[in-house]
Amino acid sequence: MSETSHHPRFDLASERVGTIYAKALYGAADAAGSLDVVVEELASLVHDVLDKHPLLANAVVSPRITHDERLQILDKAFAGRMSPTLLTFLKVLSGHNRLYCLREIQRAFHLLVGEKRxxxxxxxxxxxxxxxxxxxxxxxxxxxxxxxxxxxxxxxxxxxxxxxxxxxxxxxxxxxxxHQLENIRHQTLSAAAQQAKDALERFTTSET
Structure with a gap:
């Protein structure tokens, strides 16, 4: 979901929000026995739906749309096509005005599931x-x-x-x-600098 001027945010703050909600989603999906399904659905929602349908992505985060209107959009778009666990989670996000963090949540959720497994x-x-x-x-x-x-x-x-x-x-x-070439360059420059230093020391020693 693209960032808009209506929802300015720092990446670090969004990452933290994503981690918090990812943990909540993991608990709900695990308890419902639908973890595998939610993993696939959330990834598809972000990459196959929101990435390819920016109008829908903008609609679900627009401050000009009320929470009740977003609930209608979510039901119309996903009811019967998405697990109840994930749909309920999206509605909770809408209520907390956090749908703009879906990308961060999906990323954190993916990492969390991987860590658990x-x-x-x-x-x-x-x-x-x-x-x-x-x-x-x-x-x-x-x-x-x-x-x-x-x-x-x-x-x-x-x-x-x-x-x-x-x-x-x-x-x-x-x-x-x-990287290897850069290391060689640094080593060559260091060697040349050391040779110059040694030559200078020999010259100054011979002069004394």
Whole structure:
């Protein structure tokens, strides 16, 4: 859902709100025995509905629409097409004027479910799209190394030249060719600086 001037917010604040509501949704879905369904539905709601239908996305967050009007929109759009657990949750969000945080909630919910299930989300960036074989090989290596199930999210950055950047939570493993070249450049500059320093010290010593 795109951010509008009607709902200015800081990303950090939205992330915190997302985490709070994600925990509430997890408890409700787990208690109802519909966790798997809610995981899929919430992801589809964000990526397949709101991303592709901006008019609907704007409608559910517009301050010009009352809570009662939003409830009618939600029922018309999703009643009978969505699990009661998620639909009720959306109505609660509407009542608290938090529907604009759906993206953050979905992201936090996805991470929370993965954590509960022992799954780790790993972001892999490569210079070119990974082939199916490379993707399978990277995924298998990560599962073996971490000892957990992993969900690999890929992205492409041609500036890397080659190799991979792997991000696991706050940990970044930079194995890209660009990073290696930068290290070589720094090492070369450091070596040249040290040689110049040594030469200067020899010169000043000989002069004394």
């Amino acid at each position: 022992g799954r780790v989300d790993v972001k892999v960036t490569s210079a070119q799209p990974l082939s199916e074989q490379s993707f399978a090989s990277v995924s298998a290596r990560l599962r073996e190394t971490l000892g957990k199930d992993v969900e690999v999210l890929t992205s492409v950055n041609p500036a890397l030249i080659g190799g991979l950047i792997v991000r696991i939570g706050d940990t970044v493993i930079d194995g890209s060719v660009a």
